[in-house]
Amino acid sequence: MKFNKQNGQASRALLVLAVVVLVAVIITFLVMKMAEKPSSPVKNTTTTAVLPVYEQTLGNIRFVYESSINRGSVLKASDIIKNSQNTYSSQKDLNISNPGAKFILVTVGAQNMGATNTVQGAWDIENIVDSQGRNFVPLSGNLVNAWLPYPNLCSTLLKPAFDPTPCTKIYEVSKESTGLKIRVETGKNNVAISSGNVQSFLLDLIVK
Numbered sequence: 001m002k003f004n005k006q007n008g009q010a011s012r013a014l015l016v017l018a019v020v021v022l023v024a025v026i027i028t029f030l031v032m033k034m035a036e037k038p039s040s041p042v043k044n045t046t047t048t049a050v051l052p053v054y055e056q057t058l059g060n061i062r063f064v065y066e067s068s069i070n071r072g073s074v075l076k077a078s079d080i081i082k083n084s085q086n087t088y089s090s091q092k093d094l095n096i097s098n099p100g101a102k103f104i105l106v107t108v109g110a111q112n113m114g115a116t117n118t119v120q121g122a123w124d125i126e127n128i129v130d131s132q133g134r135n136f137v138p139l140s141g142n143l144v145n146a147w148l149p150y151p152n153l154c155s156t157l158l159k160p161a162f163d164p165t166p167c168t169k170i171y172e173v174s175k176e177s178t179g180l181k182i183r184v185e186t187g188k189n190n191v192a193i194s195s196g197n198v199q200s201f202l203l204d205l206i207v208k
Helices: 002-035 141-147
Strands: 055-058 061-072 101-112 123-129 165-174 181-187 198-204
Touching (some): 055 181, 055 198, 061 123, 061 198
16 A cells, blocks of 8 residues: 555656646747747738829920820821811822831820910920830921821910810831830920920820
């Protein structure tokens, strides 16, 4: 009986020791978890889509994209604008100079948001720029005048609060180019562009 009693006491002692060790392990684990640095918040990797811009005000002049038309590789004589000033009755089709290019006809309006007239030559539309930064200059008026409106009102004086005045130009643009934009510009404080101090902006184009 004495032997059994000693065995029982030893078993209880081992059980108590095991409980103490388990409690110590749990406490140690909890202390270590509490000592850990909180995990960094997960960064939001969602990117905001860049929306196209079809109008922009520079100084007192508001530029508004109106249209851009893909004329393909030929400016057809049948598309020549007919008006009382037309002197192009003998004009033939105009073929593109490079088979890898296309004609694009672009119209942008300019509106005077100020209180007084702008000066002549205070605004204009310039190069088409693609997503690779390539620039395409407008074609010479003598070459494509037959397909431009008459009068073509680019750079004209703008009166306050009138409807946007359209400016139309024709460009040769690579067929490979995407993300096309048109550069609009005005002199700083809407002085004449010829002053050399120019503000500009790239409006998005939707070529149809």
